[in-house]
Amino acid sequence: MGSRPMGRKPDTEARGSIRFHGRATARSLGLILGLGLAAGILAVSRVPPGTGTLGAHVIIASLPSGELTLDPLGPIVRVAGLTPDGPAGQGTLGIYNQTGRTLRFQLRGVPSTSELDSLLWVEVDDGDRQVFRGNLGEFRSWSEGIVTLDSGTWKRLTVRTWLARLDGWVGRVAQIDIEFRSLPSGGPA
Numbered sequence: 414m415g416s417r418p419m420g421r422k423p424d425t426e427a428r429g430s431i432r433f434h435g436r437a438t439a440r441s442l443g444l445i446l447g448l449g450l451a452a453g454i455l456a457v458s459r460v461p462p463g464t465g466t467l468g469a470h471v472i473i474a475s476l477p478s479g480e481l482t483l484d485p486l487g488p489i490v491r492v493a494g495l496t497p498d499g500p501a502g503q504g505t506l507g508i509y510n511q512t513g514r515t516l517r518f519q520l521r522g523v524p525s526t527s528e529l530d531s532l533l534w535v536e537v538d539d540g541d542r543q544v545f546r547g548n549l550g551e552f553r554s555w556s557e558g559i560v561t562l563d564s565g566t567w568k569r570l571t572v573r574t575w576l577a578r579l580d581g582w583v584g585r586v587a588q589i590d591i592e593f594r595s596l597p598s599g600g601p602a
Contacts, residue, residue: 468494471533472588473522473572475506480516480595481562482509489572489591497582501575506591508570510562517561517596520544522552522589532582535589536573544570548577549587555594 473490475483484507492502510516522535530550537545537556544558562568572591576582 468496469582469585478593497576497578506570519555525588538571
């Protein structure tokens, strides 16, 4: 039967060559698709560019009081990336007199650090007048402004904070807890 050499199957060389080239093409195609997919994922998931300035992170929070109901209890103002050129942080704190008498009280801030004492400014306003305005170092003392709240009534305090145009605020973090102190009916303690 024919002139084929002994021990050799017909077309074996041709089929092996096709298989080899088919595998190489599939591997190359797989590599190219994998690299393209990886590049696409990296492009989509990259962190967007920032402003280039690391600002201060400030939280002003209310602490519980036995005579007042506070809303919210906890963070009032939360500002990340606060800079002297950026907008002030602002929040509102509702206070409710849950006693059977008119209350007069002062407030103060207790910060977690002294690093922003001369740089961070705080203002508290009760809708009728300014209760406090000054830097964080001054806010450590009881306010000169007194808030009066009749029994069973609500009042809203607006709290604002901003940075002075001084150096030293970059990357600083502070939490300021607002405390309340009731005054005797006669006047400041």
